[in-house]
Amino acid sequence: MSELTHAGYRPGAGAWNALSARTAEYTARSAVILLLLLVWTPAGSATAQQAVTTNTCVSCHADLDDEDMSLPVAEWQRSAHRPADIACQDCHGGNPASMVEDEAHDVERDFVGLPDPYVVHELCGECHQVQMENYVPSPHGLEGDFWPNCVDCHENHEVVFPRASLISIPDNCEDCHEQEIMDDFIALTDRGLEPVNEFRRAAEEIRSAGVPVDLILAQASLARDAYIQQASHVFVLDKMTAVVDSLEQVYPRIQKEVNTARTEVDTRRRFGWMFIGLFLVLAGVIWLYRRALPED
Amino acid sequence: MIRRLSNALYHWLDDRVEISIVIDFCHRQLTKPVPRHLNWLFSFGTVTLAFFLSQAVSGVFLMIYYEASADTAYESVRYIMEQVRFGWLMRQVHSYGANFMIAFLLLHSVRVFFYGGYKKPRELTWLFGFALLCVTLAFGFTGYLLPWDQLSYWGTTVGTEIAAATPVIGEYLLILMRGGEIISDVTLTRFFMAHVVLLPWVFIGLVAVHLVLIRYKGISPLEGTDVPEKTPEELKKAGGKPFYPQHVMKEAIVVLLVLASMIFMIIYYPLPLHEKADPFNTPVGVRPEWYFLSSYQALKYLPKTIGIIGSGLVVLAICLLPFWDRTPARRPSRRPVATSLGIMFIVLNIVLALLGKISETEMTIMGTRYHFDIYGWPHAIATVEEPAAEPDTGDGGTE
Numbered sequence: 001m002s003e004l005t006h007a008g009y010r011p012g013a014g015a016w017n018a019l020s021a022r023t024a025e026y027t028a029r030s031a032v033i034l035l036l037l038l039v040w041t042p043a044g045s046a047t048a049q050q051a052v053t054t055n056t057c058v059s060c061h062a063d064l065d066d067e068d069m070s071l072p073v074a075e076w077q078r079s080a081h082r083p084a085d086i087a088c089q090d091c092h093g094g095n096p097a098s099m100v101e102d103e104a105h106d107v108e109r110d111f112v113g114l115p116d117p118y119v120v121h122e123l124c125g126e127c128h129q130v131q132m133e134n135y136v137p138s139p140h141g142l143e144g145d146f147w148p149n150c151v152d153c154h155e156n157h158e159v160v161f162p163r164a165s166l167i168s169i170p171d172n173c174e175d176c177h178e179q180e181i182m183d184d185f186i187a188l189t190d191r192g193l194e195p196v197n198e199f200r201r202a203a204e205e206i207r208s209a210g211v212p213v214d215l216i217l218a219q220a221s222l223a224r225d226a227y228i229q230q231a232s233h234v235f236v237l238d239k240m241t242a243v244v245d246s247l248e249q250v251y252p253r254i255q256k257e258v259n260t261a262r263t264e265v266d267t268r269r270r271f272g273w274m275f276i277g278l279f280l281v282l283a284g285v286i287w288l289y290r291r292a293l294p295e296d
Numbered sequence: 297m298i299r300r301l302s303n304a305l306y307h308w309l310d311d312r313v314e315i316s317i318v319i320d321f322c323h324r325q326l327t328k329p330v331p332r333h334l335n336w337l338f339s340f341g342t343v344t345l346a347f348f349l350s351q352a353v354s355g356v357f358l359m360i361y362y363e364a365s366a367d368t369a370y371e372s373v374r375y376i377m378e379q380v381r382f383g384w385l386m387r388q389v390h391s392y393g394a395n396f397m398i399a400f401l402l403l404h405s406v407r408v409f410f411y412g413g414y415k416k417p418r419e420l421t422w423l424f425g426f427a428l429l430c431v432t433l434a435f436g437f438t439g440y441l442l443p444w445d446q447l448s449y450w451g452t453t454v455g456t457e458i459a460a461a462t463p464v465i466g467e468y469l470l471i472l473m474r475g476g477e478i479i480s481d482v483t484l485t486r487f488f489m490a491h492v493v494l495l496p497w498v499f500i501g502l503v504a505v506h507l508v509l510i511r512y513k514g515i516s517p518l519e520g521t522d523v524p525e526k527t528p529e530e531l532k533k534a535g536g537k538p539f540y541p542q543h544v545m546k547e548a549i550v551v552l553l554v555l556a557s558m559i560f561m562i563i564y565y566p567l568p569l570h571e572k573a574d575p576f577n578t579p580v581g582v583r584p585e586w587y588f589l590s591s592y593q594a595l596k597y598l599p600k601t602i603g604i605i606g607s608g609l610v611v612l613a614i615c616l617l618p619f620w621d622r623t624p625a626r627r628p629s630r631r632p633v634a635t636s637l638g639i640m641f642i643v644l645n646i647v648l649a650l651l652g653k654i655s656e657t658e659m660t661i662m663g664t665r666y667h668f669d670i671y672g673w674p675h676a677i678a679t680v681e682e683p684a685a686e687p688d689t690g691d692g693g694t695e
Contacts, residue, residue, distance in 0.1 A: 208568035210377035210384025272563035
């Protein structure tokens with residue numbers, strides 16, 4: 001028999017009926033409260049999902065048998081443009097809301113199957129304005145050749161952030177440039193931007209520990225913007241070198257901020273280890289005490 | 297001196313409110329012997345309770361600075377993490393604590409299942425325990441939205457959409473949870489109210505009944521339900537140890553070790569706060585928290601209505617387990633069918649959760665890049681010849 005006493009509570013029929021009646025009353029009240037909650041629901045909530053349009057280019061082309069027509073969809077889905085909501089119609093025109101082919105490919109809605117290579121930089125430049133302004137007067141854009149153009153380095157559908165590996169692709173660069181020049185160019189790009197990328201990576205890692213990194217990120221962004229505006233797409237080594245040299249004057253200051261933030265993370269870790277040690281010692285003491293207890 | 301003072305205080309209180317009755321009652325309960333078979337696995341329930349207390353304490357601290365508004369919730373959490381002294385610790389303890397609490401509650405349920413602890417005469421203990429599991433999951437679900445970052449916003453969108461697929465009442469359920477058609481300010485305040493007012497009181501009530509039932513009926517023996525259960529005296533003769541100090545100390549050791557491992561996770565793998573919620577920008581691969589991942593993944597393979605009804609039936613079957621599994625045996629070895637089914641169910645859930653975790657992601661395996669579709673099936677998309685993760689050269693910005 002359990003020692004937890006419950007003597008004295010023997011609900012008879014009367015008590016049970018009273019309890020049932022009260023339960024019914026509470027159920028009714030709960031229903032009214034639920035109804036009120038539904039009534040209180042604001043009527044005019046905006047439906048954000050409605051703003052996300054369905055792209056029929058993607059839904060139709062993804063299922064086409066012709067790989068030349070369907071592959072771009074898969075490539076675009078892996079691109080940097082997709083998360084930025086830059087879709088087919090932004091470069092090819094047309095009507096991405098229509099399921100009817102003729103309407104989707106309507107030339108009156110600026111549909112172009114294959115954009116003219118001589119205007120590709122203008123298309124990209126609608127968003128990437130600074131890069132276009134640097135590119136047009138650069139050796140690559142001079143005399144109206146526009147070669148290589150944006151998609152030669154950044155791909156057309158699987159638009160990616162340019163990487164050192166792209167710069168050294170033989171088909172892209174080495175037809176005109178010697179390997180030595182390419183090596184200098186890559187080294188300069190690394191010198192200019194690798195520290196910025198490193199600061200950003202460090203800042204994101206430190207931020208997850210709850211240490212403020214806004215100053216580091218702001219300084220890294222300023223450095224990156226300076227590179228983009230003055231060196232990116234200029235394609236003249238002397239100009240780029242001057243920009244990178246000036247940026248390298250700033251980097252030690254940002255590094256100092258990173259080091260300070262890292263010290264804070266280390267302090268927190270030491271603090272955490274103090275607690276871990278305390279818990280382990282306590283657990284050990286209890287374990288020893290428990291072992292020392294008499295058998296009965 | 298101290299003993300004299302405490303004796304004086306005891307008698308002073310006893311003369312006025314008969315505190316000796318409570319003390320005697322507690323003493324009887326604490327010294328009541330528990331069966332010999334109580335091993336370390338029997339500490340999981342207490343670990344869960346310890347995490348509830350930790351959640352309550354850290355939650356109160358967080359509430360001092362948290363603002364439940366779509367405009368300021370994210371900023372207030374960031375403020376807590378970056379500006380408030382030890383705010384980072386409180387937020388991490390609360391976030392990790394939620395995960396640990398659910399994990400140990402699931403482990404506790406699994407332990408009770410395999411030891412047949414739900415069987416007669418402990419059906420009510422199981423029912424209240426099941427209700428506690430539901431409330432704890434509701435805690436996790438409502439608390440997940442509160443930081444108002446991209447992950448929490450879209451995770452909650454997916455979660456509430458699952459509820460919306462419930463036949464007949466789905467649409468009303470969705471409106472009731474969201475307070476409108478989309479996740480908005482109204483949803484946030486509802487979830488906040490449920491998380492800090494409604495659910496804690498329900499939890500406290502349920503846990504009180506659960507504990508009373510455990511003390512009332514005692515710990516489940518290993519013998520079948522057809523064998524009369526031992527009285528405390530018989531338990532003591534059979535080698536049973538008093539609940540205090542032997543078992544309480546065992547539980548304290550487990551609680552301390554688990555707390556130490558949580559602190560380790562906090563300092564080396566802190567849970568990040570992602571970008572602020574953006575209703576117009578759906579991130580790729582949205583998925584709910586790990587404890588809903590298996591049911592979320594299962595629903596992908598089945599027609600919506602069948603999936604929801606099927607999941608509901610599985611949940612109902614688990615809830616009513618003591619009423620349809622009426623076999624007397626309790627030892628796992630004497631219940632091969634139930635044990636096998638239990639193991640299969642656990643493995644199935646782990647596999648589904650893993651598929652849910654890798655679905656809509658890309659991974660390089662043995663030099664080949666694979667895309668895992670929404671079902672978790674791999675599709676080779678490229679052969680990788682060089683490291684994919686090179687730093688960008690900074691030209692991705694739009695000016």
